[in-house]
Amino acid sequence: MKFDDVLCPFCGCLCDDITVTAEGGRVTGVDNTCLLGTSKFLGDNRLKNPIMRTDDGWKDVTYDEAIASTLDALLEADRPLLYGWSGTHGEAQCIGVHMAELLGAVIDNTSSVCHGPSILAIQEVGHPGCTLGQVKNRADVIIYWGCNPTEAHPRHMSRYTTYADGYFLDNAFRDRTVIVVDVRRTETAELADVFVEIKPGGDYAVLSALRAMVRGRDEMIPDSIAGVSKEQLRHIVEICKNAKFCAVFFGVGLTMTRGKYKNVRNAIELVDELSRHTKATITPMRGHFNVYGSNEVNTWMSGYPYAIDFCRGIAFYNPGETTAVDILARKECDAALIVASDPAAHLPSKCIRHLANIPVVQIDPYPNMTTAFCNLQIPVAVSGIDAEGTAYRMDGVPIRLRKVLETEYPTDTMLLGRIYEAMMEVRGR
């Protein structure tokens, strides 16, 4: 059976033009997907049932047993951590926030180790953003700063930016100028009209120089900044000022290098500065398909986007103190529920070592690196393949994920809903 216009639940591009062929309870073919999306749709090796670690190795358990065991682990804990959430749909994320409130837990999502600094910067100076549709139809200058869409968001350039024909750009890639800023010559840099190679850690200085030059303060800029010549900076400023619409995209190369959120703040202020001459916008290249949704859900429910601590009974937010990395590195956390993410692949080793010593329940369809030390793993339906729900694209547009397979696996919403109900019973609410 063929399904048209299916959403790809892999990266923040959330491509919604996928054709999926499904037969016999399996996805047998996909059209229009990139390499990453294809592997997600065609991926097998899913866990058949919940598995629990015993002294003799893994033991198969039923869902009821798994839920009971999860309840034990979380209700007994003094400082539980609910981490992940970026790879599931919004409805499940809602239950997660309720659960955190009930438990007095810390709830954090993967943005604390990727675009958390972007959110801090946005909280300081705002977000001059726009939808990807505006970029596609209007932007004649595209800047990729500290990101490599070819590897991480393969269809970004063909669907939304460089190569996509827009309403005001018939001959897209010949009319658009692409500037790539990075510390190494990436694959994306091969497609750029201008490639700026910055010395690692030099983003803040280069952004400041660009801001000064946009303001017409050329004379105060030295001949070279972080390995970039003044001549090239002047060239970029000219391109940007003469643009009709300039769209900046930035990645972890800006958020997680020296300067962190100050880099992003500087980039946003550069966009602000450019907007005095032309139209300019800035968009973070979000990784997981619904990490943006996780920030949205957390914000509308608790007031804060990530790293929310409910231990006082009210939402408390202090990145640097309440993110998963801080809680784990200080060895505060004494039980963790991991949902739809793989912290073992991304968190620092100090945090992983602590995670390995505490009860960890993981809710994920596939075995991953976190499986290596979790005590219980519960497989669920995959959002966007056999579960429906809402996801937010990297530009903040919510799109409904479609379901292409019938499944016996519970969805994240169903499983978390059952756990939450059981919790409420135990807590007498």
Add this chain to the structure above:
Amino acid sequence: MNLSVIWYLREFLSFEWVHKFLFVKTAPLTTPPYFRDYPLLTGKECTHCLACMMICPVPGGIEVLMTREDACHLPVTQSRPPGSDTWNPVIYPGHCIRCGLCVEVCPEGVLMSGRVIEFQFIDNTAFTSTFQLEVDHTLCMRCGNCSIACPVNKEVDPALGGGAPPSSMESVMLVTGGELKILNEDKCTGCKTCETACPNMAIRVVRQVEGIHQEDEEE
């Protein structure tokens, strides 16, 4: 030793030898008509098809440039008003090896050299070319840049470039069935837009040229 030096002096300083050296009569040096010199312009209009550049076996031997008509000393025609800029092949003698392939391949007869065109007419030979597209699936990210940028795809399926799902299987290439598939190689015009749009050098355009004898084909 001394004797031979004297012998040499006597031989080469003799009036007879010096006279013969200076006033000897040889056949005049003329270029024979069959000599294949650096190609010259015939004055016919260049259509900028670049077939000459593509077949040239040496790097930098020929280039098709926009040149001022006066500079080429070409006759004024209706399509080439006086003082206008026109496309013209420019030969670089330092690089050109005078193989004559550019003369032979030009469909408009813009170039001439020796009897290349004459013999091509007598023998009834020509060149045909096809384009072959090769994809390295281990490098390809299936990003779709090539299929969106391809000018042939834009004509066949105009909505494709705007982000619509493919509506036609007549495109040159499409990301379908989980990989980049070359569907209609014969439609490729060899512009190499796909090659330049590919970040991984996963797609390559190869031009295959074949010399044909047209009489044989008719038989």
